[in-house]
Every structure is written in C-alpha cells, then in structure tokens.
Amino acid sequence: MIVLLTDFGVADPYVGQVHLRLAEAAPAVRVVDLFHGLPSFAVQASAYLVDAYCQRLPPRAVVMAVVDPGVGGLRQAIAWRAGGRCYVGPDNGLFEMVARREGVESCQALAVPEHAAPSFHGRDVFAPAAAALARGLALNAQEAPLTRFPDWPDEWARVLFIDHYGNAVTGLKAHPSRHEIEVADRRLRRARTFSEGPRGEPFFYENANGLIEIAAYEASAAGILGLRLADPLRVLG
Amino acid sequence: MIVLLTDFGVADPYVGQVHLRLAEAAPAVRVVDLFHGLPSFAVQASAYLVDAYCQRLPPRAVVMAVVDPGVGGLRQAIAWRAGGRCYVGPDNGLFEMVARREGVESCQALAVPEHAAPSFHGRDVFAPAAAALARGLALNAQEAPLTRFPDWPDEWARVLFIDHYGNAVTGLKAHPSRHEIEVADRRLRRARTFSEGPRGEPFFYENANGLIEIAAYEASAAGILGLRLADPLRVLG
Amino acid sequence: MIVLLTDFGVADPYVGQVHLRLAEAAPAVRVVDLFHGLPSFAVQASAYLVDAYCQRLPPRAVVMAVVDPGVGGLRQAIAWRAGGRCYVGPDNGLFEMVARREGVESCQALAVPEHAAPSFHGRDVFAPAAAALARGLALNAQEAPLTRFPDWPDEWARVLFIDHYGNAVTGLKAHPSRHEIEVADRRLRRARTFSEGPRGEPFFYENANGLIEIAAYEASAAGILGLRLADPLRVLG
Numbered sequence: 001m002i003v004l005l006t007d008f009g010v011a012d013p014y015v016g017q018v019h020l021r022l023a024e025a026a027p028a029v030r031v032v033d034l035f036h037g038l039p040s041f042a043v044q045a046s047a048y049l050v051d052a053y054c055q056r057l058p059p060r061a062v063v064m065a066v067v068d069p070g071v072g073g074l075r076q077a078i079a080w081r082a083g084g085r086c087y088v089g090p091d092n093g094l095f096e097m098v099a100r101r102e103g104v105e106s107c108q109a110l111a112v113p114e115h116a117a118p119s120f121h122g123r124d125v126f127a128p129a130a131a132a133l134a135r136g137l138a139l140n141a142q143e144a145p146l147t148r149f150p151d152w153p154d155e156w157a158r159v160l161f162i163d164h165y166g167n168a169v170t171g172l173k174a175h176p177s178r179h180e181i182e183v184a185d186r187r188l189r190r191a192r193t194f195s196e197g198p199r200g201e202p203f204f205y206e207n208a209n210g211l212i213e214i215a216a217y218e219a220s221a222a223g224i225l226g227l228r229l230a231d232p233l234r235v236l237g
Numbered sequence: 238m239i240v241l242l243t244d245f246g247v248a249d250p251y252v253g254q255v256h257l258r259l260a261e262a263a264p265a266v267r268v269v270d271l272f273h274g275l276p277s278f279a280v281q282a283s284a285y286l287v288d289a290y291c292q293r294l295p296p297r298a299v300v301m302a303v304v305d306p307g308v309g310g311l312r313q314a315i316a317w318r319a320g321g322r323c324y325v326g327p328d329n330g331l332f333e334m335v336a337r338r339e340g341v342e343s344c345q346a347l348a349v350p351e352h353a354a355p356s357f358h359g360r361d362v363f364a365p366a367a368a369a370l371a372r373g374l375a376l377n378a379q380e381a382p383l384t385r386f387p388d389w390p391d392e393w394a395r396v397l398f399i400d401h402y403g404n405a406v407t408g409l410k411a412h413p414s415r416h417e418i419e420v421a422d423r424r425l426r427r428a429r430t431f432s433e434g435p436r437g438e439p440f441f442y443e444n445a446n447g448l449i450e451i452a453a454y455e456a457s458a459a460g461i462l463g464l465r466l467a468d469p470l471r472v473l474g
Numbered sequence: 475m476i477v478l479l480t481d482f483g484v485a486d487p488y489v490g491q492v493h494l495r496l497a498e499a500a501p502a503v504r505v506v507d508l509f510h511g512l513p514s515f516a517v518q519a520s521a522y523l524v525d526a527y528c529q530r531l532p533p534r535a536v537v538m539a540v541v542d543p544g545v546g547g548l549r550q551a552i553a554w555r556a557g558g559r560c561y562v563g564p565d566n567g568l569f570e571m572v573a574r575r576e577g578v579e580s581c582q583a584l585a586v587p588e589h590a591a592p593s594f595h596g597r598d599v600f601a602p603a604a605a606a607l608a609r610g611l612a613l614n615a616q617e618a619p620l621t622r623f624p625d626w627p628d629e630w631a632r633v634l635f636i637d638h639y640g641n642a643v644t645g646l647k648a649h650p651s652r653h654e655i656e657v658a659d660r661r662l663r664r665a666r667t668f669s670e671g672p673r674g675e676p677f678f679y680e681n682a683n684g685l686i687e688i689a690a691y692e693a694s695a696a697g698i699l700g701l702r703l704a705d706p707l708r709v710l711g
Contacts, residue, residue: 267501271491274486274487400488401485431547432547432548443591444591445591450593
C-alpha cells in the first residue's frame with residue numbers, strides 16, 4: 001500500500017498526475033489519499049501532522065509525503081525506513097517527528113533523473129521511488145543520512161491545521177492531565193466530544209489522532225475565536 | 238461495494254483515514270466516494286440528499302453515511318437493511334427518507350469498542366461495520382429499532398446544497414406538473430437544461446437525481462439570487 | 475485505464491456519480507481522477523489544459539473530458555481516437571488542441587439514450603461510452619466528423635488556471651528562448667524552480683507540463699499580482 005500525504009490540495013491537477021505515475025509503475029498496489037491539505041510552505045507544522053496521521057498505518061506501508069517549497073533546489077530527495085515501513089519525500093524536516101518516534105533504520109538519497117521537472121519531484125522522483133519500494137524493488141539511490149532538526153520541540157504549541165468545520169488541530173498532545181488551555185486570550189476547558197459542550201461554546205478535546213483540538217458544538221471554533229494557522233496556545237493545567 | 242456519503246469534506250484528513258481503515262478491513266472491496274459535501278451539522282437537509290443520491294445504487298451496495306454532530310453522545314450507531322442493501326451510520330434521522338422510500342427490513346445497534354475515538358465513529362465504528370457487511374460477515378451488534386422522524390415532510394421546500402457552479406439543489410421533487418416556483422422573491426420558470434435559458438437568467442429544472450434545482454446558463458444562480466443553504470422556496474404552479 | 479478531466483469540482487456529488495457508473499459498467503478498469511478543476515463554462519481555456527495534461531498518458535488510455543455548458547442542447551456527444559487512445563466528451567472544442575497535436579483517426583457521434591438526464595451526460599452518456607471503450611466493446615454510435623476550431627491559436631496568451639498555491643498556469647509554451655514576459659503591468663523573468671527566486675518575488679518558469687507558469691517562492695503570485703482567470707500576458711523576449 002502507498003499512502004499519500006501532501007500539500008498538493010485536491011482541486012489542482014497534482015494528485016492526479018501522481019496517481020497516473022503510480023498506476024503505471026505499480027498497477028497492482030493500492031494507493032490511499034490520506035491527506036492532501038498539509039499547510040503549504042509550512043514544513044515544520046506539517047512534520048507534526050505527518051507524525052500524527054502515520055501512527056497507525058498498516059505494516060509495510062510506503063508513505064510518500066510532500067511539503068517541499070525547496071523542490072528542485074539543494075535539499076535531497078530521500079527514502080528511509082523504520083518499523084517495517086518506508087518513507088519517501090524531501091529531506092527538509094518533514095519526517096523529523098516520525099523519525100524521532102520511530103527511529104531511523106536506514107536512509108538513501110534518491111537520484112534525480114535528468115528529465116525530472118524541477119518543480120514536481122512528487123511526480124517525477126518520489127512517485128517512482130514509492131512505486132518501486134511498494135513492489136519490493138531496489139532504488140536508484142545511495143546511503144545517506146537523514147537530516148535531523150534537533151531544535152524542534154517534541155510538541156508544538158501552535159495551531160497546525162483548521163478543518164472545514166472550523167476545528168483547529170494543534171501540535172500539543174492531549175495528555176489526560178491537561179484540563180485547561182489558553183488560546184486567543186480565552187481559557188478553554190476539556191470535553192470528551194462535541195455534543196458535551198453548550199452549542200457554540202469553544203472547548204478542547206483529544207482528537208482521534210491524540211492531539212489537542214479546539215472545537216465548538218455545531219459551530220466553527222476558529223470563526224468564534226478568530227484562529228489562524230500558526231496561532232500559539234498554552235497549557236494552563 | 239462500499240459507497241460513502243459524508244460531511245467530512247475532501248480537503249480534510251477524515252476521508253483518508255476512513256479509506257485506510259476500509260483498505261485494511263476489506264482489501265478486496267471497491268470503495269466509491271459518492272459525496273463528501275453533505276451540509277455540516279444539518280442532519281435533516283442531508284437526509285433528503287442521501288435519499289436522492291442512493292436511488293440507483295447497485296444491488297448489495299453497502300452505504301456508509303455520516304452527518305453526525307452528536308457523535309460520541311447518546312445517539313446509537315446503527316446498521317440496517319432494505320432492498321438488498323445495507324446502510325451504516327448514526328441513528329439521528331440521516332436515513333429517514335431512505336427508510337420511508339425503501340422500508341426497513343432489519344436494524345441493529347452497533348457496539349462501540351472501548352478504543353473508539355468519541356469524535357470519529359466514521360473511522361472507528363462505521364467503517365469496520367461497513368467493511369464487515371461488504372464481506373458478508375456478522376456484526377458485533379444486536380437488534381434495535383431505527384429511530385423514525387414522522388414529522389419530517391416527504392419533500393422539503395428548502396435549498397439543501399449549493400454546488401460550485403452556483404446551482405442550488407432543493408428538497409422538492411421535480412414532478413412534471415410543476416412549472417413555476419418562487420424563491421428569493423423571484424418567480425422562476427422551468428427549463429429542460431442549462432442552455433435553454435438566456436445567459437445569466439435563473440430558471441429551475443429537474444436535476445439528474447429527480448429534484449428541483451435552480452440554475453442559470455453559464456452563471457451562478459446562487460450568486461444572482463443571493464441564495465444560501467436552508468432558504469425556503471414555494472411551488473406556484 | 476479511464477482518465478477523467480472535468481470541471482465537476484471535487485466538493486460536489488458529480489464525480490462520485492460518474493465513478494459509480496464506471497464501477498458498474500467496467501468493474502475491472504482502473505479510473506484515475508486526473509483533474510476536476512477545469513475552469514467552468516470556459517471551453518477554450520480548458521482545451522489547452524486538457525492537451526497539456528494528456529501528453530504523457532499510458533498507451534490505450536481512455537480519456538473522458540467534460541466542460542460542457544451546452545449539455546443536453548445541440549452539440550454532439552462524441553468518442554474519437556488518435557495515437558492508440560480514445561477520447562470521450564462533448565463536441566464543443568474541448569479536444570481541439572489534442573486533435574491538433576495528435577491528429578484524428580476516427581470519430582463517432584454517441585447515441586443519447588432517452589433516459590439520459592439532459593443536464594448530466596457525464597454520468598449518462600460519456601461514462602457508459604468510456605466504460606465500453608475501456609473494455610474493448612463497440613459503441614452505440616455512428617461515424618461523424620469532429621468539429622474543429624481553426625481560429626483558435628496554437629498557444630493562448632492568457633491565464634488558464636490558478637492553483638491553490640497562487641501559481642498561474644498560462645496557455646503559452648515555455649520555449650527555452652522565452653526569457654521575459656509581461657503580465658499585470660509587471661515584467662517577470664524566468665527561473666528554473668521556486669527556490670531560485672527571492673521570497674515573495676514573482677517570476678515565471680516552465681511547469682511540469684511544458685507551459686509558462688507564474689509563481690513566487692513561498693507566496694501567492696496570483697495574490698501579489700492580482701491575477702484572475704483569462705488575464706492576458708505577453709512574451710517580451
């Protein structure tokens with residue numbers, strides 16, 4: 001199985017071109033579009049989201065993840081392994097939080113073919129590599145280290161993503177001991193699920209991926225609170 | 238075949254997580270994303286849309302439908318059968334119009350596993366049940382009645398959905414005898430298809446699912462008329 | 475393989491209904507959603523995009539393309555062949571640029587079944603034809619000429635599409651000799667990829683489909699320049 005996480009969006013022609021390439025190179029392999037709404041240009045924020053969404057993947061899944069403002073520049077294209085799975089994408093920190101949790105068993109730098117479009121390694125470099133790995137084939141690649149980002153915190157106290165309901169996913173883990181947060185000058189208390197709160201009153205809860213998420217029952221928490229990507233928050237207790 | 242209708246949107250990571258779960262639990266079953274734009278929080282409006290889009294499904298299709306603001310609360314999770322098909326989702330009225338048309342042959346309340354995320358039964362309760370039904374397996378469930386909503390009208394004279402062209406789908410059936418409607422203080426006449434009207438002049442027509450839909454040739458009827466979700470309309474003749 | 479390019483959008487229930495029809499009529503055939511964001515009502519602009527995205531399709535692909543404001547009116551529904559591939563859609567110019575590049579080996583006008591919805595030939599006419607062609611079956615159709623649009627230029631010096639990053643795809647080819655363009659009263663120089671430019675400074679580059687595309691490093695070029703669909707541009711040198 002190949003699992004895709006990108007910032008390509010779903011309205012543009014980029015995911016489709018990746019699917020075409022995968023269908024040609026690995027016709028028998030299932031491809032799952034896990035998430036194409038990673039925040040554009042925001043590699044660090046995306047690193048926490050990629051880690052959250054990759055925690056329960058099937059064994060032997062091949063993950064292709066792309067948030068890659070430096071595509072075609074100096075950063076390497078890589079494929080690396082941990083816990084029986086492979087990860088393919090840019091070596092720009094996007095995999096830092098997965099690597100911190102899983103460890104890194106091996107890593108290779110991918111050769112970039114001459115015909116590859118400098119603006120679309122997703123189609124011309126990462127998809128062929130993901131297809132080869134999913135089929136158990138060797139890569140055109142040589143051993144290289146995964147670049148690490150030790151200064152990034154284990155949790156990031158920021159809004160990473162706002163979904164279409166207006167719920168705001170953060171980079172903080174929803175430890176059971178956390179009962180109150182502060183965001184946008186408001187104190188929010190914890191609830192178990194949406195319908196526990198009064199309609200239109202923001203709260204936070206442990207989302208289905210283990211993160212603190214800000215929501216409101218039948219209303220847009222982001223709208224009520226004026227939240228935007230990268231807004232900070234703070235655990236009060 | 239498993240057919241999905243939800244309000245999860247396509248830009249968020251929810252449909253992808255459902256697909257992952259289905260791929261693990263029923264790898265040989267085809268999954269069709271029929272519609273992920275059901276109106277959020279609007280269960281009654283969604284009930285008419287689910288009915289309209291489910292009228293010509295293949296025999297033995299398993300329908301998983303989710304508009305579920307009460308997820309994790311008191312409402313039951315159910316699986317029910319009619320006309321050779323199965324329907325899985327929340328017992329909150331979302332299936333009322335399908336049940337009224339098809340009847341209800343049997344209904345079961347699904348057990349909610351302890352590990353299920355209270356905010357995401359789509360992934361942790363409905364998808365496993367849909368996968369099991371598509372494979373012909375028995376559910377962890379017991380007989381229970383489908384909750385009915387007898388006060389809801391057979392047709393709903395409201396705007397249920399506005400598509401990206403600006404066409405407005407309503408909950409009224411396009412009986413051939415209906416020739417004129419009133420909406421947003423305008424009288425609209427019936428046409429057969431878009432190009433029959435003068436450019437930019439709103440009209441209504443029978444959409445491809447049998448409902449009255451308001452449109453304009455090469456223009457946004459919703460923009461011209463200022464239509465919004467839940468706006469009322471009236472049949473004049 | 476059936477490859478879809480439409481203006482149906484991904485948030486509406488139209489692509490899903492096409493997938494259902496294809497799954498019933500050609501269950502063993504892979505369907506790839508290449509692009510559902512072709513500009514609505516804009517057949518000529520879409521013709522250049524369809525050509526760009528169809529240049530490296532697998533041999534024997536069946537392309538179903540739909541931008542069809544005249545659906546249900548006088549234009550024919552067609553299926554035509556060139557270069558080992560089949561193309562299905564409206565005979566309104568949408569295939570003009572593909573036909574100019576590939577030639578036209580044969581063309582048929584599709585019969586429109588009586589039950590077909592006049593507003594949704596994608597589901598009721600084109601999908602069944604695409605499914606039949608992908609399975610190697612004969613069509614309910616007779617020989618007919620493809621309508622040609624000789625007045626349309628080989629390249630179109632306009633903005634055809636703006637993606638979610640704010641990059642603007644144009645109808646001009648990125649010949650290596652082209653070094654400078656003028657758009658929105660600004661002169662832009664050529665770069666190889668995004669990270670070559672200073673952050674937030676618009677430039678143009680050869681996109682992954684051979685066209686001139688206007689972009690800015692980690693910023694929205696369309697936002698900075700105020701670009702809109704159909705805006706003109708000019709090659710300066």
